[in-house]
Amino acid sequence: MQSYVNGLGLGASLIMAIGAQNAHVLRMGIRRQHVLITVVACVIIDIVLIALGVAGAGAVIQSSPTLLQIARWGGAAFLLWYGLRSWRSLVTPKSLQLGEQATAPNARQALASVVALSLLNPHVYLDTVVLLGSVGGSYPDSQQRLGFSFGAMTASVLWFTALGFGAVQLSGVFQRPVVWKGIEALTGATMIALAAGLVFTG
Template sequence: MLSSSYWQGLGLSAGLIMAIGAQNAHVLRMGLKRQHVLLTVLVCVAIDASLISLGVAGMGALVQRSPSLLSVARWGGAAFLLWYGLRSWRAAFAGGALQADASPQAMRWQAALLSVVALSLLNPHVYLDTVVLIGAIGGQQPAEQRPLFAAGAITASLLWFAALGFGARLLSPWFAKPMAWRGIDALTGTTMLGLSAMVALG
């Protein structure tokens, strides 16, 4: 049976990754066009997995060496999750939809690779989410639980991008509805608020 650290990592990563943004729109767009979907999904997951692993390992070691950093990581992470959860609930009431251009213009695999790498690595939020936030919260886990926490976070990335890319044709009408994203934002907000409480209570 998987430990609570795995599920905490999965829940945290899922809540962060499902927000409407350029990377999700790009994966959905490639899925709609049926162009380089496997490449796009694999690159997104590989980047997330690398940054999450570095964050949990590096931030974990750094945090554990300093009681003051451990305290900052705990309360800072809890505060961020609280803010993120409230923001998600606000977005749930505001509504919104993820639009994707389904134009048939072909794209070479080199261009597809550069596009997804740029959209992933040139976004500062990816570092805040993976290296800083997931890394700091993962660093609070006991050393033997950190790989499970990281595995949970990476699993969420794999499931989300695979569903978004390969299920784009089936999911695109659903994603175009504001009510669908209200549901996702509400679920994200609830998850983040729950994780905030878990982190604060240690």
């Protein structure tokens, strides 16, 4: 039980930080577009990466400079593109409308978007595979490692569910053009800041 609580606490502290995944889930929730698909995809990706990390994949990634460089530059490019795309909406004349179908992605596009945003973002691997994997893998007993993993996975389920469907409930407030443009501006700034951090601190 203690290892489960430790995993829950560490997982929550990492996953609740402002990042690319959270900004995207919030955005989709506010727009009420494929929220379930987005939330489920984020949770499944986290579960798989946490399991791989605790099983030892984190040590493999850390020991490979090539993999780290690929993740760094590829992730920076993707985050920069996503951030600039969000900022582009600030200069478009029309405001977002709930239920607007012209700009709404279909289910396949929504799934591809969240998968790409998750797997092309190196911070996801650093948080789940490397950090959570290193801490969870340090437990000497297999039951403790399993408990830690389940705790971290539970944090992912609770957070993404609350974030995505909570944003749906608040979408009426966020729907106002001025507020939505603020969300887009914050999303763009977050993505570009993460990209810059990868380039200049890597």
